[in-house]
Amino acid sequence: MTRKKIFFLLLLSFELAIVIPLSIALIPSSKSIRHISITARKFNYSPSKVIVNKGDTIILSFSSNDVTHGFYLDGYPIELMARKGTSFKKNLSVQNPVPSAGHTLELLDTNWSQISSVKFTASSSGKFVFRCTKICGNLHPFMTGELIVKPNTAYHFAVSLSVWITFFVLFLIFYKKEPSKPKFKGINILQTFPWLAKLIKRRGFQFAFILPNFLIFYLFILSSLAGSPVGNRNIAIVFVWILWWFVLKAILVPFGGRIWCFVCPLPAPAEWLSRKRITSVKFIPKKFRGLYHRFTGLERDWPKKLQNIWLQNILFLAMISFGMILITRPIATAILFLVILGVTLLLSLIFRQRVFCRYLCPVGGFLGTYSMAAMTEVRSIDKDICKKHKTKSCFSGGEEGWACPWNQYIGNMDRNNDCGLCTECIKSCPKDNIGIFTRPFGSDKNIKGYDEMYNIIIMLVVAIVFSAVMLGPWGFIKDAANVTESHEIIPFIIFFVIVWSLALVIFPGLFVLFAKISNYFAKKPVSDRRLTLRLSYILIPIGMFAWIAFSLPAIMINYGYIISILSDPLGLGWDLFNLANVHFKPFIPDWIPFIQGVILLSGLYLGLSRGNDAIKQMIPGQSERCRAMIFPSLYALLCVNILLKIFMG
Amino acid sequence: MYFTKIRKDYFLLFLIILFMVLIPLGIRIYDQSLKPGNLVPGTKEFTLTGSADKGWILGEVKAYDILFFFRKNKKKTDPIIYVSKGDQVVLKLRSSDVTHGFSMKAFGIYITKGIDPGQTVYVKFTADKTGTFMFACNVYCGDIHHMMHGSLIVTE
Numbered sequence: 001m002t003r004k005k006i007f008f009l010l011l012l013s014f015e016l017a018i019v020i021p022l023s024i025a026l027i028p029s030s031k032s033i034r035h036i037s038i039t040a041r042k043f044n045y046s047p048s049k050v051i052v053n054k055g056d057t058i059i060l061s062f063s064s065n066d067v068t069h070g071f072y073l074d075g076y077p078i079e080l081m082a083r084k085g086t087s088f089k090k091n092l093s094v095q096n097p098v099p100s101a102g103h104t105l106e107l108l109d110t111n112w113s114q115i116s117s118v119k120f121t122a123s124s125s126g127k128f129v130f131r132c133t134k135i136c137g138n139l140h141p142f143m144t145g146e147l148i149v150k151p152n153t154a155y156h157f158a159v160s161l162s163v164w165i166t167f168f169v170l171f172l173i174f175y176k177k178e179p180s181k182p183k184f185k186g187i188n189i190l191q192t193f194p195w196l197a198k199l200i201k202r203r204g205f206q207f208a209f210i211l212p213n214f215l216i217f218y219l220f221i222l223s224s225l226a227g228s229p230v231g232n233r234n235i236a237i238v239f240v241w242i243l244w245w246f247v248l249k250a251i252l253v254p255f256g257g258r259i260w261c262f263v264c265p266l267p268a269p270a271e272w273l274s275r276k277r278i279t280s281v282k283f284i285p286k287k288f289r290g291l292y293h294r295f296t297g298l299e300r301d302w303p304k305k306l307q308n309i310w311l312q313n314i315l316f317l318a319m320i321s322f323g324m325i326l327i328t329r330p331i332a333t334a335i336l337f338l339v340i341l342g343v344t345l346l347l348s349l350i351f352r353q354r355v356f357c358r359y360l361c362p363v364g365g366f367l368g369t370y371s372m373a374a375m376t377e378v379r380s381i382d383k384d385i386c387k388k389h390k391t392k393s394c395f396s397g398g399e400e401g402w403a404c405p406w407n408q409y410i411g412n413m414d415r416n417n418d419c420g421l422c423t424e425c426i427k428s429c430p431k432d433n434i435g436i437f438t439r440p441f442g443s444d445k446n447i448k449g450y451d452e453m454y455n456i457i458i459m460l461v462v463a464i465v466f467s468a469v470m471l472g473p474w475g476f477i478k479d480a481a482n483v484t485e486s487h488e489i490i491p492f493i494i495f496f497v498i499v500w501s502l503a504l505v506i507f508p509g510l511f512v513l514f515a516k517i518s519n520y521f522a523k524k525p526v527s528d529r530r531l532t533l534r535l536s537y538i539l540i541p542i543g544m545f546a547w548i549a550f551s552l553p554a555i556m557i558n559y560g561y562i563i564s565i566l567s568d569p570l571g572l573g574w575d576l577f578n579l580a581n582v583h584f585k586p587f588i589p590d591w592i593p594f595i596q597g598v599i600l601l602s603g604l605y606l607g608l609s610r611g612n613d614a615i616k617q618m619i620p621g622q623s624e625r626c627r628a629m630i631f632p633s634l635y636a637l638l639c640v641n642i643l644l645k646i647f648m649g
Numbered sequence: 650m651y652f653t654k655i656r657k658d659y660f661l662l663f664l665i666i667l668f669m670v671l672i673p674l675g676i677r678i679y680d681q682s683l684k685p686g687n688l689v690p691g692t693k694e695f696t697l698t699g700s701a702d703k704g705w706i707l708g709e710v711k712a713y714d715i716l717f718f719f720r721k722n723k724k725k726t727d728p729i730i731y732v733s734k735g736d737q738v739v740l741k742l743r744s745s746d747v748t749h750g751f752s753m754k755a756f757g758i759y760i761t762k763g764i765d766p767g768q769t770v771y772v773k774f775t776a777d778k779t780g781t782f783m784f785a786c787n788v789y790c791g792d793i794h795h796m797m798h799g800s801l802i803v804t805e
Contacts (some may be wrong), residue, residue, distance in 0.1 A: 008684065067701065067790050068748035068763060084789035135766040136747050137701075146736035203654075215668050222673060226711045229745050233767035234712065280654035280662045330712040564767070572680050572709070573743070581768060 006175050008454055016254050017164035021156030025183045029150065031055040036132075037061050037257035038145070040082060040404035042137050043482075044475025045130070045145035053150050054125040061117040062087045073147060075126075075590030078118060082132060088112040101601025110513030124436040125149045127593045127648055130558070133584045138328040139482055141232055141558060148649075155648040156598040159641060162604055169608040174626040186437035188381065190286070190426070200423050201277045201400075206262065214265035217337070219569070224334035227573025234283045234330040235569045238561045241327040246551040248363075254441065254544060257371030261364075261420035266337065270344035274352065275402065292397035303360055306471055308451040312365030313458055317503055319362045323495050324469060324481035355403045358418060364457045368417040372444035373540050373610070374605045375624065377437050378425070380511075385433045386411030394425035401420040401428025410434060415444035416450075442610035445537055450529075454508055460539050460639055463546040465647045471553065489560065514631040522628035526618045534618060535632045542636055545603025546643055549596040557586040596647040605642045608633055692737040692773075695730050697799065699749030699764060701791035705784075705799040710745035728799040732776045738801075740772040750788030753801065755780075763788050772789070776803045 034056050039046050040063070052058060062071050064082035071080040079090040091111050132143035190197040199205060222394045224236035231237040252260050273279050274295045283292055289299070319326065319336075344356045357364050380386045386394075397403030401424040404410070408418050410425050426434045447453060466580045470476050480491035515532035522531075555562075560582045567580035574580065612629060619625040696783040698706045707728040732738055741750050744766045749758040756774045764770045 054792055064789075134763075135744075138746075211661075211665070214665070215672065218669060219672060222676075223712075228767065229710055229712045229715050230766040277655075278658045278665075280658055288798050291733065318761075319804050329715065331715055517766075568767070570676060571767060572676075573741070574680070574684060 002564045006171075008334040010171065013164060013167060015504045016119055018157075019159040021160050024149045024156055025153040027151070029053040029055070031263055032058045035059050035633070036061075037066055038071070040071070040132070040143075041065040042067065043132075043139040043143040043478055044473070045071075045143070048473035048475060049148065050146070051148045051150060052122050054122055054148075056122045057119065058122055059117050059119050064537045067136050068134045069136050069143070069585075071130055072133045072584070072586070074126065074128045074586065076120060076128065078120060079133065080115075080118065081112060083428065086114055087116070089115040089118055101391070122147075124590075125151055126154050126244070126590070127152060128590060131586075132216075135230060135232065138485055139324070139478055141328075141554075142324075142470045142478060144471070144473055147309075152649065154340065154594050154597065158601065158648055160646050161601055161641050162550055162637060162644065165601060165605050166608065166633045169605065170512065170626055170629055173612050173629055174622060177386075178622065182523060184440050184443075186377070186439045187321070188435035188437055189376075192471050197426075201335050201427050203281070203400075204429070206277045206422060209263045210265055210268050214268055217535065221334055223570050224330040224337070226543040226570070227330060229330060230571070231330060232558065232561050233568070233571045235565050235571075236330050236333050237327065238334060238565045240452075240556045242558055243562055246548075246555050249544070249547040249551050251368060253370045253374060255375050256421070257374030257376060257416045258367050258420050259376075259430060261357060261369065262422055264288050264357075266340045267344045267354060267361075269341065270348035270356070271354070271405070273345060274348035281397075281399065281402055283397065287396065290396055291403045293403060293590055295348075296353040299352045300350055302351055302355045306359055308449060309359070309365040309368065309455055310451045311359055312362060313451065313455050315360065316362040316365055316455075316493070317458060317462075317500060320466075321499060323466065324478070325484055328482075329484075336340050338480045353403075353407055354420065357405060357420060364500070365390050366459045369447075369452050369455045369459070370540060370544050371416040371419075372414055372447075372537075373442040373544065375441055376437060377439055377443070378410070378419055378421060378423075378434065380410050380415065381433050381435050383411060385431050389431060389433075391430075393428040395429055398428035398430065400430075401425065403428075415446055417444070442541060442613070445534065445610075445614040447533040447536055449533070453511075453533050454504070456536050456539045457508045457511060457544060458503045458517060458542040460546060461499075463543060463550055464639070464642055464646070467546075467550050467643060471550070472646055479623070489518065494594050511539075511632075511635055514635050518628045518631045521630065522624045525624070531615065531618060531628070537614040538607045538636050539639070541606035541610055542603045542639060545599050545606070546639075548601040549603075549647060552595065553589075553592045553601070556592060557589060559587060593648040597644060600640050600643055600647070606637060606638055613634075661796070691732055692739050693732055694739045694740040694741060696743060697728065697751075698756075699744045699746075699751075699786060699790065699797070701746045702793070704746070704793060704797040705786070705800075709743065714745075730801045732801065732803055734776055734779050734803055736776045736803075738774055738776050742770040742772060744768075747790050748788055749786050749790050751784065752787040753782060753784040755782040758784075761787065761788065778799070779805055780804045 019536055020129070030112070031053065036050055036053055036058055038050070038060065056345040062080045062082050064087075066084070068081065068083050071078070071082070081088045081090070091113055126147065126149060128147045130147060132140055136143065190200070220236040220240060223234055228236045248260055274297070275282060275293075276296055282294065284294060285292070288294055293414045322332070326336060340361075343360070347356050363489060380530070386392075391398070392409065392411070395404055397406070404425055405419050406420045407423055413419065447456075469475070469481050476491065477495065479486040479488055482491065483492035512532055515535045516528055518535060519526070519528050519531045564580050564582045567577045568574045608629070611632065612625065615628065619628055651680060696708050697707065698710045700706055700710060705728050707730070713751070740751075742760065742764045744764045746766060748763040750763055750764050751770070751772065752758060758772055758774065760770055760772065780803060782801045782803070784799050786794055790797065
């Protein structure tokens with residue numbers, strides 16, 4: 001095929017991907033008057049999914065079955081409130097009524113008027129979420145319903161584009177001449193900014209970041225113990241599970257890999273105890289079991305059999321099974337933090353170095369696998385210097401720096417998984433042979449074992465499950481996940497079994513099957529195991545972007561909580577910056593499904609293209625590689641479409 | 650050289666512990682005496698927190714209290730506030746879960762705007778008559794809403 005033909009074919013298929021959803025949008029539909037009455041109860045609306053046609057006139061009545069609930073419809077200027085027996089509409093002409101000062105008798109608020117129903121026209125099409133605005137209990141932030149105004153053109157576009165992207169990438173793999181381009185040369189940040197190198201080499205560098213973070217987390221623990229029992233009025237919940245989670249997934253991991261481990265305050269006291277030092281180095285001239293240091297306690301090494309991330313996978317799944325409770329109850333977050341603190345302190349007395357972070361930390365597993373795609377790395381500059389250097393201070397410790405707490409030898413380290421970016425090796429290396437390099441997204445390709453493949457798939461499944469539970473309109477799933485309040489034991493057990501079997505059996509099983517077929521298609525150039533592991537790399541960018549798409553709305557909708565909690569960090573009724581009672585107002589909420597769709601589609605593209613790079617060495621032939629990619633691509637397409645359905649459909 | 654480094658570590662440890670003590674202390678001091686809108690001398694202030702499970706609770710509800718809500722027997726105890734005639738009374742109304750309301754007929758107080766979690770609604774009145782007066786929640790807040798009462802006893 002000539003270039004022209006290829007270009008023509010791609011253009012044609014792209015047009016097809018655009019025209020099909022457009023033509024669905026042009027099918028005329030009849031306009032009618034719809035009477036819809038929505039009843040709210042803890043923590044869902046019924047009906048929770050309302051489907052109307054564009055142009056329909058909607059007469060909406062809203063009532064509450066239990067406590068005071070709100071109704072905020074994204075994209076339409078409608079805000080309602082219902083108490084048992086009556087419902088109110090917010091008068092939007094009265095903007096921000098002046099709050100009456102304290103110590104006065106407050107009577108009826110003037111900006112709400114009693115109504116029986118509201119009338120509006122469904123003028124724009126798409127998916128619009130309605131959400132509760134009055135704090136109605138633990139799961140209040142997840143109390144949502146959906147208004148779908150057909151035709152849902154944005155969703156149709158996303159689906160057809162997802163198919164087109166898959167086709168496009170496979171097509172490129174097959175036809176595009178792959179130039180033997182020179183390897184991307186990373187920039188050594190330490191060389192470009194010598195002042196930074198100087199700063200990093202100071203012993204107190206890491207501590208300077210940990211100390212403020214440690215005090216912030218100390219405040220979070222205090223607040224989650226003695227602060228407000230209402231989740232979205234407690235700084236620990238709002239800052240950890242809304243802000244931190246988003247920043248971790250969307251900024252820290254994609255750009256900095258395990259950079260969180262560098263500042264993480266939770267294992268810090270254990271490390272100080274183990275080293276009996278805070279910033280300085282305790283160097284002994286004679287090696288003790290491989291290291292030039294002595295630590296507190298028994299100084300054992302982690303058992304060989306457990307030197308993988310299986311425990312982390314299981315602990316993460318266990319944590320996630322109670323995720324709904326964890327992220328809505330301050331006390332649960334307090335218990336989690338205190339348990340982590342306790343376990344790290346205990347382990348520091350038995351083992352040396354950071355065994356908790358590497359083998360037990362629930363989030364440590366995915367921080368490792370996802371940091372393979374991260375855009376920075378700490379590596380040695382010249383491997384030969386490392387080889388010739390006999391002392392290997394980076395691994396066994398030097399006078400200026402501790403031995404690698406993550407037990408890595410940077411001289412042959414070729415992936416980010418176990419590098420905690422603690423910068424000890426930069427300090428300890430006497431030859432100044434270590435740099436921090438920038439690199440393109442998705443550079444480390446080597447997935448070493450099934451534990452890591454499982455971690456990648458578990459992360460993707462949990463992203464899907466969380467999206468369905470927390471962002472979806474299904475109240476019965478929320479009740480099942482919220483077992484300590486709903487006391488529905490059997491639905492919780494069903495939920496639990498479904499989550500674990502999806503994450504450990506169904507999704508991985510399907511993937512292994514597809515990878516097997518893939519290897520058969522590619523005429524078996526390598527063993528099934530090697531190809532399966534490599535192919536699972538596709539799911540790293542997809543999973544990462546799925547998590548970004550999942551956690552972004554939490555920020556866009558609840559940023560008001562972040563602002564108000566800064567004024568009242570402990571829920572004691574303070575008002576430090578006069579912003580404690582900021583009105584709940586989501587930021588462009590009607591754009592959320594669209595933004596989520598774009599994020600997912602970019603994840604799909606990155607996943608497939610980086611996955612292709614990952615198996616390039618194993619399958620050099622382009623046509624074989626294209627055939628090998630067909631089934632894993634379909635798997636990726638399936639996962640992305642499940643998420644698209646939840647987010648946009 | 651070695652000793653100066655060690656001394657620095659001790660200093661940092663001291664700094665950490667100092668901060669860990671100062672933070673709760675600072676919070677306490679700010680909350681009790683520096684915060685604007687604090688108690689005016691000569692008035693009697695009471696905090697009433699609404700709970701959908703326990704009714705009115707005298708004082709703040711903390712996050713850890715939730716752990717004990719399960720254990721305590723379901724029977725709720727109505728709070729009683731004692732004041733003397735002529736006292737300036739300030740009620741600091743809070744909510745620990747859902748939107749509550751407050752009404753005390755005898756003094757003509759009806760908070761219908763609602764007491765949302767995280768907000769504080771102040772009620773100020775003079776206890777100008779003696780007797781026992783009931784107060785209640787006037788926004789439906791759950792199964793025990795109709796029993797969510799408390800009493801104010803004004804003595805001579």
